[in-house]
Amino acid sequence: xxxxxxxxxxxxxxxxxxxxxxxxxxxxxxxxxxxxxxxxxxxxxxxxxxxxxxxxxxxxxxxxxxxxxxxxxxxxxxxxxxxxxxxxxxxxxxxxxxxxxxxxxxxxxxxxxxxxxxxxxxxxxxxxxxxxxxxxxxxxxxxxxxxxxxxxxxxxxxxxxxxxxxxxxxxxxxxxxxxxxxxxxxxxxxxxxxxxxxxxxxxxxxxxxxxxxxxxxxxxxxxxxxxxxxxxxxxxxxxxxxxxxxxxxxxxxxxxxxxxxxxxxxxxxxxxxxxxxxxxxxxxxxxxxxxxxxxxxxxxxxxxxxxxxxxxxxxxxxxxxxxxxxxxxxxxxxxxxxxxxxxxxxxxxxxxxxxxxxxxxxxxxxxxxxxxxxxxxxxxxxxxxxxxxxxxxxxxxxxxxxxxxxxxxxxxxxxxxxxxxxxxxxxxxxxxxxxxxxxxxxxxx
Numbered sequence: 001x002x003x004x005x006x007x008x009x010x011x012x013x014x015x016x017x018x019x020x021x022x023x024x025x026x027x028x029x030x031x032x033x034x035x036x037x038x039x040x041x042x043x044x045x046x047x048x049x050x051x052x053x054x055x056x057x058x059x060x061x062x063x064x065x066x067x068x069x070x071x072x073x074x075x076x077x078x079x080x081x082x083x084x085x086x087x088x089x090x091x092x093x094x095x096x097x098x099x100x101x102x103x104x105x106x107x108x109x110x111x112x113x114x115x116x117x118x119x120x121x122x123x124x125x126x127x128x129x130x131x132x133x134x135x136x137x138x139x140x141x142x143x144x145x146x147x148x149x150x151x152x153x154x155x156x157x158x159x160x161x162x163x164x165x166x167x168x169x170x171x172x173x174x175x176x177x178x179x180x181x182x183x184x185x186x187x188x189x190x191x192x193x194x195x196x197x198x199x200x201x202x203x204x205x206x207x208x209x210x211x212x213x214x215x216x217x218x219x220x221x222x223x224x225x226x227x228x229x230x231x232x233x234x235x236x237x238x239x240x241x242x243x244x245x246x247x248x249x250x251x252x253x254x255x256x257x258x259x260x261x262x263x264x265x266x267x268x269x270x271x272x273x274x275x276x277x278x279x280x281x282x283x284x285x286x287x288x289x290x291x292x293x294x295x296x297x298x299x300x301x302x303x304x305x306x307x308x309x310x311x312x313x314x315x316x317x318x319x320x321x322x323x324x325x326x327x328x329x330x331x332x333x334x335x336x337x338x339x340x341x342x343x344x345x346x347x348x349x350x351x352x353x354x355x356x357x358x359x360x361x362x363x364x365x366x367x368x369x370x371x372x373x374x375x376x377x378x379x380x381x382x383x384x385x386x387x388x389x390x391x392x393x394x395x396x397x398x399x400x401x402x403x404x405x406x407x408x409x410x411x412x413x414x415x416x417x418x419x420x421x422x423x424x425x426x427x428x429x430x431x432x433x434x435x436x437x438x439x440x441x442x443x444x445x
Contacts, residue, residue: 009043030404035062038422038429040409048404051433052411053422056229056261057292060341061422067293067337074333083115083327091115091327094335101339101348102300103259103273103283110273110283112306115327116297119260119286120154123223125299126282127158128321130221130254133308139252142220143177146210146253150183152230153223153258153284162223165231179214181206181224185234187384191373192366193235194359200237204244207253216251221282223256226272230261232416233375233382241278248281254305255280260297264288265342265423267378268352275378281305291338296331347423351378357427361434362419368438369445370395381419385441395444402440408433 012026031043038061040048053059074090081088099111114129116122127145134142147153147162154160160168161175164183182203190197207222226241228234248255257280262272265288269275273283282305286297309318325331342348351358359376365383366374373384385395396412403410411418421433 030401037061037063038425042404047407049408049421049429049433049436051403051409051419051421051437053288053420054292055287055411056266056420057287059264059266059288059423060291060338060345060347061424064291064293064338064341066341067291067334070333070337071294071330074330078329081329082324084322088327088329090329090332090336094327094332094339097336097339098298098300101270101343103257103263103271104279104302105274108279108302110279110281110300110302112301112303114299114301115332116286116299117295117323117325117328117331118154118297119258119284120156120159120297121323122260122284122286122297122299123153123162123258124156124158125297125321126223126256126284127162127221129282129299129301129305129309129319130256132319132321133254133305134220136309136311139217139220141217142252144214144219145175145178146181146207146219146222147178148181148183148224148228150185150228150231150234151180151223151225151258152228153225154260177218179210181210181222183228183231183234184237184240185232186237187373190237192363194363194376196235196238196377198238201239201243203237204240204247207244207247211247211251216253219251219253221254221256222248223258225258225261226276226278227262227267227377227380229380229418229420230413232384232413233377233380233418235375235377236276241276245278245280254282256282256284258284260284260286261420262378265348265351266380266420268349268355270348289338290331290334291341293338294328294331294334295325296328296335345424350423354379354425354427354430358430361430364434365438365441368441371441379421379423379425381417383417383419383437383441385415385417385444387415398444399437399440402443403436406436406440408436410437 032040033043034041095113102109102111104110149164151164153163161178184200189199263285267275281302283300290296362381370386375382393414396415400412
């Protein structure tokens with residue numbers, strides 16, 4: 001047993017933690033020191049079930065030896081190589097493997113892959129590709145970018161500008177020329193739904209309003225999460241995405257799906273694009289791309305978008321954009337190994353087999369005090385709690401801490417609890433997780 005597991009604690013002052021109430025955390029820290037399969041080990045030696053796949057990313061579970069071995073081999077063979085005017089085989093091999101499972105149907109896959117270092121970078125990359133494409137095809141007046149209220153698209157300036165979370169935008173200037181669709185959450189009509197809610201397809205028509213306001217000739221792209229995760233698991237109403245796709249096509253607006261959360265098997269299909277049968281022009285990914293082992297992201301582009309930029313003299317750079325770590329050899333090796341696990345173990349579709357059991361178990365929480373909604377799709381769940389008067393978010397936070405102490409890691413957004421376990425979870429573990437959560441909700445009442 002390591003010193004960390006035995007309880008020797010690190011000094012906490014120097015690490016400025018992201019998206020964390022630092023002073024609150026450091027007064028009563030929750031530390032994870034090891035992980036294997038479905039479980040973390042806390043610094044006091046307890047097993048904690050991972051109900052969140054780390055941060056929506058460890059889809060194949062923890063401690064996968066084949067990924068670690070692939071990383072080690074790559075480190076000892078070629079630890080880094082630039083991809084600006086140079087190349088290395090691992091990035092090309094990974095892109096080819098991804099192209100085979102890329103979002104979209106056979107013959108229309110988004111099989112041109114631009115590598116990034118994270119989901120935030122993927123979003124900013126997709127937005128820049130959209131702008132560059134519109135200019136390349138003679139539509140240079142199209143500079144406006146449309147997001148959606150309650151959308152999360154990372155923390156770059158592009159992502160927060162099209163994103164719709166107030167606290168992510170409150171103290172930062174955002175890009176000019178952005179606007180937002182209304183969100184789709186309708187608690188009055190769609191509470192306690194398994195899968196897609198019946199009501200709300202007409203909310204996609206909000207894009208028509210923005211076209212009328214700004215003019216189609218000014219709008220380059222519209223970006224949405226097929227399933228919004230970070231704002232509390234908001235599932236698209238039936239017909240909504242199809243309607244949004246039709247409007248974008250009609251007005252020459254590129255449609256971008258942010259699949260950083262929904263990609264790589266989360267819904268029971270390789271991508272939400274495949275699950276819903278709606279094909280965008282660009283798809284952003286990260287997280288499950290490498291099973292969360294090494295930071296990496298990727299943007300999948302249609303051939304229409306990619307080829308639209310492949311004009312002019314061959315010696316001229318077509319897209320003035322990229323990152324030092326685009327196609328990093330070690331990240332690429334980790335991604336190839338992760339993709340092999342997904343394919344060999346059927347994890348890209350496993351959520352379709354477990355989805356009914358997952359939904360049934362989670363929806364048993366209906367009727368618990370203060371549970372005002374439950375939303376499930378694939379291996380995702382959102383449990384919405386009534387807020388305490390004058391203290392929004394405190395009830396879910398108490399549930400979060402209680403669950404951790406009793407052996408389950410969950411996530412909260414305000415008073416919404418989000419669950420997104422590794423795709424290797426079994427039925428017994430599903431039942432155990434919901435039992436722990438039920439007791440914690442009762443105690444927080």
